[in-house]
Amino acid sequence: MENSVTQKSEHLATLMADRLGIHAGTGFEAKLAKAGRALPRWARRDGAVIVRAMALETHPKLSLRIDHKGVDRAVRNLTQHFEAIDPFKRRMGRFLDFLALLALIAVVIFGTSVAILVWRGLL
Numbered sequence: 353m354e355n356s357v358t359q360k361s362e363h364l365a366t367l368m369a370d371r372l373g374i375h376a377g378t379g380f381e382a383k384l385a386k387a388g389r390a391l392p393r394w395a396r397r398d399g400a401v402i403v404r405a406m407a408l409e410t411h412p413k414l415s416l417r418i419d420h421k422g423v424d425r426a427v428r429n430l431t432q433h434f435e436a437i438d439p440f441k442r443r444m445g446r447f448l449d450f451l452a453l454l455a456l457i458a459v460v461i462f463g464t465s466v467a468i469l470v471w472r473g474l475l
Contacts, residue, residue, distance in 0.1 A: 357405045357423055361402050361403075361406055367435065372439075401422055
């Protein structure tokens, strides 16, 4: 088969590595498991459809039971989702979230120290 489910899943695995930064694992199934909650629920369901199809594809008689329309739809949905992700924006968002957390911690420490000074009568 020229465009098997395994080939499609390997393409998705490379997209996951490039766009989500998931380099752990050596296949689509491992990367999907590693992604976990980084993916929306519908994407995890579509990934499970592809993993089931990959398992059926290895057996000659069971490969006839693969829902190719469902697999193609799942591959198309996941490909669109992964291609829409900008890795730079994801990294920048995580960095800005970290800075916001540091700012919040600084404000809480400053407020606590001022409250303690007022409580002890030093201010």
